Amino acid sequence: MSSNLENNDKILKIFSTVRCMNRDQLPRYLDGRLTDLEKHLLEQHLVDCDLCFDALQTLSQARYREQYQPLSVSISQYIRNSIRKVSTTQKVERYQRLEQKKESFLIYFWVVAAVAMGAGGVYLIQQQNKLKALNPPQPIAAVEKGIEPIPASHSQPVATPPAETAASPVAATVAPATAAAPVPDSLRRRPPAAEVKVIPAVKKDTIKAAPATPKPAPAKDSAKKAPPAEQKEEKSTLQPAKETPAPAAEKVEKKETPPPPKKEKEKEKDDDDNKKTADAQPSGTDEFLYKAAMVYHQQGDLNEAISRYKHLADSKSKYGELSRYQLAVCYRSKGQTGKARRMFKEVVRMNGPMKEKAQSALDSL
Amino acid sequence: MEPFRFSYVNIGNTMLQQLTNLSDKDLISRARKLKDQEAEGVLLERYSHLMVAVCLPYLNTAPGTAADDVFPALLQRLSNSLKTQTIHKVNEWIHYNVKAIQDKSDRNLPFFSSTESREIQQVENRIEQAAMNQKEQQQLIAQMNVVISQLPAEEKYFLTKFYLEQQPLAQLAGAKKYSIDKTRQILKNAKQHMASILMKQSYEQ
Numbered sequence: 001m002s003s004n005l006e007n008n009d010k011i012l013k014i015f016s017t018v019r020c021m022n023r024d025q026l027p028r029y030l031d032g033r034l035t036d037l038e039k040h041l042l043e044q045h046l047v048d049c050d051l052c053f054d055a056l057q058t059l060s061q062a063r064y065r066e067q068y069q070p071l072s073v074s075i076s077q078y079i080r081n082s083i084r085k086v087s088t089t090q091k092v093e094r095y096q097r098l099e100q101k102k103e104s105f106l107i108y109f110w111v112v113a114a115v116a117m118g119a120g121g122v123y124l125i126q127q128q129n130k131l132k133a134l135n136p137p138q139p140i141a142a143v144e145k146g147i148e149p150i151p152a153s154h155s156q157p158v159a160t161p162p163a164e165t166a167a168s169p170v171a172a173t174v175a176p177a178t179a180a181a182p183v184p185d186s187l188r189r190r191p192p193a194a195e196v197k198v199i200p201a202v203k204k205d206t207i208k209a210a211p212a213t214p215k216p217a218p219a220k221d222s223a224k225k226a227p228p229a230e231q232k233e234e235k236s237t238l239q240p241a242k243e244t245p246a247p248a249a250e251k252v253e254k255k256e257t258p259p260p261p262k263k264e265k266e267k268e269k270d271d272d273d274n275k276k277t278a279d280a281q282p283s284g285t286d287e288f289l290y291k292a293a294m295v296y297h298q299q300g301d302l303n304e305a306i307s308r309y310k311h312l313a314d315s316k317s318k319y320g321e322l323s324r325y326q327l328a329v330c331y332r333s334k335g336q337t338g339k340a341r342r343m344f345k346e347v348v349r350m351n352g353p354m355k356e357k358a359q360s361a362l363d364s365l
Numbered sequence: 366m367e368p369f370r371f372s373y374v375n376i377g378n379t380m381l382q383q384l385t386n387l388s389d390k391d392l393i394s395r396a397r398k399l400k401d402q403e404a405e406g407v408l409l410e411r412y413s414h415l416m417v418a419v420c421l422p423y424l425n426t427a428p429g430t431a432a433d434d435v436f437p438a439l440l441q442r443l444s445n446s447l448k449t450q451t452i453h454k455v456n457e458w459i460h461y462n463v464k465a466i467q468d469k470s471d472r473n474l475p476f477f478s479s480t481e482s483r484e485i486q487q488v489e490n491r492i493e494q495a496a497m498n499q500k501e502q503q504q505l506i507a508q509m510n511v512v513i514s515q516l517p518a519e520e521k522y523f524l525t526k527f528y529l530e531q532q533p534l535a536q537l538a539g540a541k542k543y544s545i546d547k548t549r550q551i552l553k554n555a556k557q558h559m560a561s562i563l564m565k566q567s568y569e570q
Contacts, residue, residue, distance in 0.1 A: 010529045011509050012502070014556060015488045020456050023414045036531075043527075043534045047552045048485070051460040055418035057546075064421040071421070072414040075436055079410050 018045035021052050023072065030059055286312055286319035297326065306330045321352040328361065341365055385411070389455045396447055405447060409440055412459050419460070423467045439466050446476060453478050453486055484560040491567075512562045520555035527552055 018041055021029065028034050029042055046053050058064050293308035309330065312323035328343030344365070347358035384392065384407040392411075395404035416439060424432055443462055452458045461476045478486075495501040513521055526532045526540075538548040 009506075010531075011506055011513070012492050014509070014524065014528045014559065015485065015492050017489050017493070020412065020415060022411075026414060026418070036533075039533065040531050046534070047527075047549055047556065049456045051412075051415050051419060051456040051463075053549065054460070055415045058418050058421050064418070067421055067424075068414075068418055071417045071432060074432075075413045075417055076410055078436070079406060079413065079440070
């Protein structure tokens with residue numbers, strides 16, 4: 001049983017790993033100066049190892065045996081000697097290389113850092129300039145400058161209120177009083193729904209415009225003068241030439257309001273007021289929407305401007321026609337001549353104040 | 366002999382002793398991963414006497430085959446090969462390169478260990494792993510006994526006599542009146558045969 005177990009263990013030796021013969025074992029094997037166990041182990045290795053077997057086969061011949069010993073010693077010595085020779089020079093070379101590497105790395109680091117800092121500075125300056133260009137101090141100024149067709153189109157509707165006031169002094173006297181109060185309110189409330197960017201521009205506009213206008217009668221006319229101030233501004237921005245009629249109209253208003261006989265009954269007044277407020281509210285919002293769209297148009301954001309003009313295009317007020325005209329202009333500048341032509345045709349068909357402009361634009365397309 | 370390029374920096378005796386105690390696998394690993402040329406040198410020095418013995422018949426057989434030419438070229442070739450080739454068994458790798466130097470037509474072909482050699486090595490690894498696991502060891506022994514019984518009679522005889530009864534090669538060869546070389550070849554083939562059957566069985570499982 002025990003021999004069986006031993007045999008079982010020995011079977012594993014078939015695949016046991018044995019190292020190659022070392023410098024000492026090789027001649028001893030040849031001379032037969034090994035123990036049985038050692039010899040058997042080496043023979044187990046010899047079965048697998050061609051290198052050792054070939055070496056033994058060679059060294060079993062006496063003439064090679066004589067050459068082997070000195071050559072074996074010399075190759076070993078040769079390796080060690082060459083190692084020592086190289087190592088001393090290599091040490092110095094390595095040290096020098098390391099030092100050079102350190103220095104060059106530091107130089108590279110500082111060069112890269114300097115370049116990065118320079119690039120960062122340039123980038124920051126560019127960003128600042130861009131921001132400045134994007135956010136001018138008075139955004140409405142962009143609107144004020146206006147594009148080519150805007151002054152004519154914009155001036156016309158704006159010019160009408162004074163004319164109206166002149167034509168119907170009774171209505172005019174009542175209108176500002178009633179319309180003035182709700183319009184700014186509605187304007188101040190509405191913008192958040194439209195666009196955040198537009199709000200400050202409009203507010204600034206109104207705020208700046210208010211003190212700019214002369215205030216002969218602060219208590220009574222304060223409400224009346226709010227809308228003319230805005231109108232005035234529009235005129236001043238878009239058509240400075242027509243700026244004068246506004247004060248004239250105001251004067252007319254002032255002149256005409258005093259006579260009490262021209263005023264009708266208070267009930268009629270109230271009815272008129274109601275009508276006016278109803279008319280004024282949408283036109284006021286349209287105006288601001290139109291202004292907002294103009295801002296985008298001025299800034300070159302044609303897509304946003306077009307979407308805003310489209311909202312206004314269905315409006316029955318004068319801004320409907322104006323926005324269609326501007327839509328056509330936008331399409332033309334985008335190169336969509338088909339759409340532009342269609343829009344101009346619509347404007348012509350509307351037979352409004354922009355008809356001639358639209359017709360001339362159509363002809364030039 | 367001109368010195369071939371090995372750059373050993375800290376070749377102190379202590380370091381050398383530490384390296385000589387390392388296995389071939391560790392030395393190769395150090396030479397490759399850490400670019401430790403000392404380890405590379407120790408490895409080559411370990412087999413240098415065998416290289417000399419194998420190269421002896423080749424030396425001075427033709428012009429350019431003097432020891433001064435052959436050994437630096439051989440060592441340089443081995444040094445280059447060590448960095449690029451997969452070496453499972455150093456003795457096979459050195460033997461291949463020595464033969465390649467001697468037979469110049471094959472000198473540019475890289476070394477790849479044969480399928481047979483890899484099979485034997487896989488079985489050797491299995492046995493090494495099973496050394497700590499008694500159950501697995503018993504399973505392996507049983508499996509090997511079955512495989513031996515499947516081998517041809519002559520192979521079975523030689524394996525039994527040589528490995529189990531520990532008879533010397535010369536005695537085995539004398540008994541069968543074979544040369545030592547032939548006896549070794551029979552044993553080698555039997556071992557290879559056994560390894561391939563074992564590996565086939567393990568793949569089938």
